[in-house]
Amino acid sequence: MYEILQKEILSDVNKLMIVAAPAVARKARAGQFVIVRVDEHGERIPLTIADYDREEGTITIIFQEVGKTTMHLGTLEPGDELATFGGPLGPPTGVEDYGAVVCVGGGVGIAPLYPIARALKQAGNTVISIIGARTKDLLFWEDRMQAVSDEMIVCTDDGSYGRKALVTEPLKELLEQRDGEITRVWAIGPAIMMKFTALTTKPYEVPTIVSLNTIMIDGTGMCGGCRVLLEEGAQFVCVDGPEFDGHKVDWDNLLARQAFYKEEERLAVEAWDHKCRLEGALEEEGA
Amino acid sequence: MSELTKRERMQILRQEMPTQDPLVRRANFNEVALGFTEELARQEAERCLQCARPQCVEGCPVGVLIPEFIQALREGDMVGAVKAMKVKNSLPAICGRVCPQEVQCEATCVLAKKGEPVAIGRLERFVGDYELAQRTCPLEGGEQTGKQVAIVGSGPAGLTCAVDVARQGHKVTIFESLHSPGGVLVYGIPEFRLPKSVVHGEIDYAAECLGIEICTDHVIGRIFTLDELLEEYDAVFLGTGAGLPSFLRIPGINYNGVMSANEFLTRVNLMKGYRFPEYDTPVKVGKKVAVIGAGNVAMDSARCSLRLQSLQADDGDDGSEVHIVYRRSRKEVPARAEEFHHAEEEGVIFDFLTNPVEILGDDTGCVRGMRCIRMELGELDKSGRRRPIPIEGSEFEMEVDSVIMALGTSPNPLVFVDAEGLKRSKWGTVVADEDTGRTTMPRVWAGGDVVTGAATVVSAMGAGKQSADEINRFLQGEIDPW
Numbered sequence: 050m051y052e053i054l055q056k057e058i059l060s061d062v063n064k065l066m067i068v069a070a071p072a073v074a075r076k077a078r079a080g081q082f083v084i085v086r087v088d089e090h091g092e093r094i095p096l097t098i099a100d101y102d103r104e105e106g107t108i109t110i111i112f113q114e115v116g117k118t119t120m121h122l123g124t125l126e127p128g129d130e131l132a133t134f135g136g137p138l139g140p141p142t143g144v145e146d147y148g149a150v151v152c153v154g155g156g157v158g159i160a161p162l163y164p165i166a167r168a169l170k171q172a173g174n175t176v177i178s179i180i181g182a183r184t185k186d187l188l189f190w191e192d193r194m195q196a197v198s199d200e201m202i203v204c205t206d207d208g209s210y211g212r213k214a215l216v217t218e219p220l221k222e223l224l225e226q227r228d229g230e231i232t233r234v235w236a237i238g239p240a241i242m243m244k245f246t247a248l249t250t251k252p253y254e255v256p257t258i259v260s261l262n263t264i265m266i267d268g269t270g271m272c273g274g275c276r277v278l279l280e281e282g283a284q285f286v287c288v289d290g291p292e293f294d295g296h297k298v299d300w301d302n303l304l305a306r307q308a309f310y311k312e313e314e315r316l317a318v319e320a321w322d323h324k325c326r327l328e329g330a331l332e333e334e335g336a
Numbered sequence: 337m338s339e340l341t342k343r344e345r346m347q348i349l350r351q352e353m354p355t356q357d358p359l360v361r362r363a364n365f366n367e368v369a370l371g372f373t374e375e376l377a378r379q380e381a382e383r384c385l386q387c388a389r390p391q392c393v394e395g396c397p398v399g400v401l402i403p404e405f406i407q408a409l410r411e412g413d414m415v416g417a418v419k420a421m422k423v424k425n426s427l428p429a430i431c432g433r434v435c436p437q438e439v440q441c442e443a444t445c446v447l448a449k450k451g452e453p454v455a456i457g458r459l460e461r462f463v464g465d466y467e468l469a470q471r472t473c474p475l476e477g478g479e480q481t482g483k484q485v486a487i488v489g490s491g492p493a494g495l496t497c498a499v500d501v502a503r504q505g506h507k508v509t510i511f512e513s514l515h516s517p518g519g520v521l522v523y524g525i526p527e528f529r530l531p532k533s534v535v536h537g538e539i540d541y542a543a544e545c546l547g548i549e550i551c552t553d554h555v556i557g558r559i560f561t562l563d564e565l566l567e568e569y570d571a572v573f574l575g576t577g578a579g580l581p582s583f584l585r586i587p588g589i590n591y592n593g594v595m596s597a598n599e600f601l602t603r604v605n606l607m608k609g610y611r612f613p614e615y616d617t618p619v620k621v622g623k624k625v626a627v628i629g630a631g632n633v634a635m636d637s638a639r640c641s642l643r644l645q646s647l648q649a650d651d652g653d654d655g656s657e658v659h660i661v662y663r664r665s666r667k668e669v670p671a672r673a674e675e676f677h678h679a680e681e682e683g684v685i686f687d688f689l690t691n692p693v694e695i696l697g698d699d700t701g702c703v704r705g706m707r708c709i710r711m712e713l714g715e716l717d718k719s720g721r722r723r724p725i726p727i728e729g730s731e732f733e734m735e736v737d738s739v740i741m742a743l744g745t746s747p748n749p750l751v752f753v754d755a756e757g758l759k760r761s762k763w764g765t766v767v768a769d770e771d772t773g774r775t776t777m778p779r780v781w782a783g784g785d786v787v788t789g790a791a792t793v794v795s796a797m798g799a800g801k802q803s804a805d806e807i808n809r810f811l812q813g814e815i816d817p818w
Contacts, residue, residue, distance in 0.1 A: 072559050084553075086515060092607065092616035093515075118616060133515045135553035266607065266617070269513050269555055270748050271523075271579040272599035278590045283583065288750065302590050305701030309592040313618035320613045 051134035053127050054107060059189035062114045063157055064123050065099070071106030073136050079164035080142030080260065080292055083108060084268040086133030087121050094118050095265045097161030097237075097291070098137060108134070111160035111189075117317035124325075138268045139291050142258075146173040148232045151223060152198070153216050153246055154180040155238025159190050161260060162237045167197040169235075175199050177231075179219050181238075185210035216242060217249045224253045231255055236295060240304055247295030259295040261286045263307065278302045342385060350452040351380040358681040362639075363646035365527045365610055368678060369433070377462040381410035384454050387446055392456060395444035397798030398431075398496075400424045402441060402456055405463060418467045421460070426475060426499040427538045427797070429468050430492070430521060432461025433530050435794040436672045468537045475545040478505035483811045486511065486569040488556045488751060491519020493784025493796035494575030495539060500804030501573075502546035506811055509569070511554040516606060519577055521793070523606040524598070526636050528643070529675075532605070557753040562780065571779050571807045574766060575800060578785035579748040583741055584628065588695030593622060593703035597629075597637045597742035604640045610647060621645060622737030623656045626706055628692060630662035634742035635675040638684045641740070658684050659736070663691040663711050663724040687734075689713070691726065695739055706734045747786045765789055773803035778818040781807055 055067040073083060082097045100109035114120045125131075142165050150169055154162035159180050170176045178198040182188045183206045195201050202219045203211030212219065216238075224231060234257040236246035243259040250257040263275040263286045275286035278299035284290065354370040355361075361368050372380065384406040392402045401420045408416030421428050437443075437457035445453035467473070483506045487494045490512040502508040516522050518535045543550055556562065556576075565572050581596030583589050600619065603609040609619030621644040627637045638658050645656040660679070662669065665688045669676050680686070689711040696705040710730035713722035747764050759767040759776040766782040768775045773783040783799030785791055809815050 072554075076559060090608075090615045133553050135513070135515070135555060137558055138555065266599060266602050267514060269579070269750055271581070272602050273581045273583065273596040274599045276583075276590060283590055299590075302701060305592055306590065309702075310618050310620065313612065313620070317613050317616060317618070 050130035050132065053125055053129050053131065056125075056127055059111065060186045063111060063187060063189055064114070065109060065111045065160075065189075066122075066125075067107045067109050068131065068134055069106060070108050070134050070136075073134065074101045074103050074106045074108050077101040077103075077108060077137040078141035079144065079168040080161070081137035081139050082161075082268070082291060083110065083134055083136035084138060084265070085110070085122070085131060087118060087125070088132050091121070091132060092118055093133065093266055093268065095138070095262065095268055095287070095291075097260065097262070098164065099160035100164055108136075111157060113157040116314050117321045120318065120321055135268065139287060142168065142292060144168040144172050149175040149177065149227070149230050150233045150235065151220060151231055152176060152178045153220060153234060153236040153238070154178070154194070155216055155236075155242040156182045156187055158238030158242070158260075159188075159194065162235065163190055163193055163197070165235055165237075166194060170197045170199075177223065178202070179204070179216050181205060181211075181214075181216040183207065215245070217245050220246065221249050224250065224255065228253070233258070235260075240300065240307060243295060244298075244300035244304075247298065247300075251296050257295040258292050259298065260291045261293060261298070261303065262291065263303070264310065340382060345383055345385060346447070346450075348379065348383045350383065350455055351376045351458070353455070353458050358678075358683075361528065362642045362682040365643055367531050368528050371465060372458050372462045377459060378410055378412070380455050380459060381406050383447065384410070385446060391444040391446055392441040392454070395441045397440065397794050398424050398801050400441070400460070406454070406456075406459060409459060409463065414463070414466055414470075415472045417463045418473050421463050421467075422473060422475065424801075425460075425797075426542055427464075427492075427495065428460050429464030429534045429538055430530065431794060431797065432457055432459075432464050433534070434521075434525060435460075436792060438673060440794065464538075465534075468534065468541065471541065475499065475503060475542055477502050477546045480507070481505045481811065483507065483570045484509070484568065485807060485811075486565045486572045487575065488565070488572065489513075489519055489575040489577055489784075489786075490517035490539070490550060491521060491575055491577050491784065491796065492793045493577070493786075493800040494519065494573065495542070496797040496800030497573045497575060497781075497783065497804045497807070498548050498800075499542050499546060500801055501807055502548050504808045504811070506570075506808070508546070509549045509551060511556050511560075512550060512552045513555040514606065515552050517550050517552060519575075523602045524633065524636070526601065526605055526640050528639070529636065555750060557750040561753055562751070562755040562758065562777070566779055570811060571781065573773070573800070573803055573807065574751065574775070574780065574782035574786055575784045575796070576748060576751045576786045577796075578745040578790045580746045581741065582743045582745065584692060584743065586692060586694050588697055588703075589741075591695055591697035591703045592701050593620070593737055594695055594739045595741070597627070597633045597740050598745065600637055600740050601633070601640065604644070610640075610644060619644065620738070621648070622703075623654070624736045625658045625738040625740065626692075626734065626736040627658065627660050627740045627742055628662075629742035629744070630660055630664075630669045630671055630676075630686075631742060631744070632671045632675050634660055634662075635671045635679045635684075637740045637742050638679055639682060641738070642682055642684065659687050659734075660684055661687045661690050661692060661706075661708065661734075663689065664721065665689055665713060668721050689724065691724065692739075693731065696733070703737055703739055704735070706736050706739060707731060708734055745785075745790045747789075763789060771802060772806040772817075773799055774806060774817050779810075
């Protein structure tokens with residue numbers, strides 16, 4: 050069992066947890082993920098490592114409550130324990146001095162982007178960060194990203210904070226203005242955002258690395274449920290990724306695969322809501 | 337019962353195993369074979385001729401003392417039967433269920449020459465189940481030696497090796513990548529063939545008795561490398577199996593509804609997807625399922641599919657079908673005869689001499705069908721089976737909405753991160769001595785599917801046992817093979 054040491058509510062739906070996992074923390078590197086299972090009836094979900102502290106023996110995860118498992122996880126408090134916290138999985142990000150790089154983070158994708166931006170900065174790169182979310186409340190870690198970036202652009206879809214734009218707009222401007230200067234782009238966020246980021250950079254032929262978050266079970270190459278179609282054929286996100294060349298990903302196939310269990314996800318959320326309401330009612334009755 | 341003559345023993349008919357009716361069982365996940373009653377077991381035990389040179393033992397990969405345990409059984413001495421069993425086999429409730437006895441001990445049983453062999457497997461299961469419930473003779477570890485052994489993987493090879501090493505007093509730690517120990521016994525083999533309570537019962541019992549530590553969620557290669565294990569432990573055994581699924585190299589494999597048997601079975605077995613939403617992991621099966629391949633894993637996938645379809649159907653028959661699509665003929669089916677038979681009994685449809693060439697999708701990215709080609713059998717190939725050859729112009733479309741690929745598996749390379757000294761074959765398997773499991777890396781042994789490629793539970797157990805023997809001799813300073 051893995052104890053939750055700290056919890057931070059970043060927004061209504063985004064939560065941060067610091068989990069005690071010394072052996073995982075000892076090896077963790079930017080770009081890797083952990084497989085989390087809340088309890089004995091739980092499913093296994095991959096969550097990218099947002100930060101790690103080798104001395105404290107902790108891993109930081111940030112998740113958005115989008116389904117039953119993340120909703121359940123969100124109800125846990127410090128002192129509670131997770132049934133599974135396996136990792137670090139996936140090969141770490143290849144970090145070297147590329148020159149000037151752009152790190153694009155969308156919504157909860159800002160979390161896994163942060164350690165990568167930090168590592169890139171430490172390796173000597175000029176880091177330009179673009180972070181965005183649907184609305185102000187969904188933004189977090191602006192300060193952290195600022196601290197590891199040479200330049201920073203913040204935007205929201207609805208204009209409630211920073212620039213009113215999708216992340217692809219400032220990215221396109223940067224690529225136009227500094228043609229040839231920017232050598233690499235990282236993009237982490239919802240699949241649709243990564244798709245359009247890759248489409249934006251393609252005409253400029255700037256290598257664009259995306260970190261895919263697909264459905265997984267084991268996270269070690271065993272089930273193949275996470276497979277993604279690249280130009281060269283199918284690959285496994287868990288062991289061949291999670292980072293891929295965004296220009297080679299078949300995004301429509303990826304988006305279709307992510308939606309395969311939509312109906313079951315809806316049922317699970319319904320059952321969870323029902324359980325929570327029932328427990329709430331019982332508590333009130335007891336009080 | 338007074339002592340019977342040989343002739344009288346030979347006249348007793350082989351006792352049938354009570355099983356769930358095929359039409360009932362295809363709608364539930366409960367165990368198919370219900371096990372012998374004490375009376376059936378005693379009756380069956382009477383059939384054994386107690387040969388002076390028992391051939392059955394020769395046929396057993398772990399050399400179980402078969403005549404001894406059967407003799408005790410027919411004398412009603414259950415504790416004696418358990419004791420005899422445990423000399424060589426620490427996991428009888430598992431072996432009794434999943435070993436292919438018909439090609440091992442029962443194939444070499446002297447009675448098999450003239451008729452039906454003693455039902456050794458069923459008797460083994462009877463003894464194993466008795467011991468799981470009664471715990472009459474706990475395994476004992478020898479005096480603590482202070483030596484430490486790491487076992488990577490908790491499947492049949494790793495478990496067997498762990499038990500045999502721990503029995504000599506060495507401290508054993510098992511590292512398992514998933515959240516539950518058992519390897520293929522828990523993620524692969526379905527509940528109706530091997531109840532998970534039996535697997536966990538055997539593992540917990542052995543681990544408790546021998547003080548074996550089991551670290552789940554530990555992916556070796558990531559959390560620790562092999563080199564790091566060698567710094568901490570005196571010896572390492574790799575029993576990481578063959579976990580990587582193969583997919584056909586045809587167009588359309590990434591449509592929704594196409595999955596590896598590994599994924600499908602893991603969802604069903606390890607994650608208990610058949611009890612969704614009580615358990616969180618969903619598993620989806622269509623109304624027309626095609627399982628590609630005809631090995632044991634294919635049979636398991638097909639039979640799980642049938643059960644899921646029954647659970648999904650509101651009432652009775654809703655026209656659902658499960659097909660096994662195999663490029664060779666009935667004769668070449670590689671699954672155990674019993675599994676093949678059970679699948680047929682339950683209503684799986686077999687499409688022999690048929691090979692998929694393309695998976696077809698609809699505009700939402702889901703499978704809608706499969707284009708196949710008919711095959712015929714030609715000359716013998718290297719495997720000694722007749723080579724399937726496509727019949728030109730015989731292509732046709734098959735309407736399916738789920739495709740499960742059960743085409744074999746290969747070793748997971750994750751464990752080999754930073755393990756340069758460990759020689760591997762071009763197929764990714766570990767090169768190890770056939771009799772001892774000794775690898776090219778000092779203090780490292782390997783056995784089971786990671787060495788042989790996908791094979792059987794009992795051959796993995798046999799390999800685990802052989803390696804344990806040599807690890808024990810090495811730790812006692814009797815040998816130093818490097």
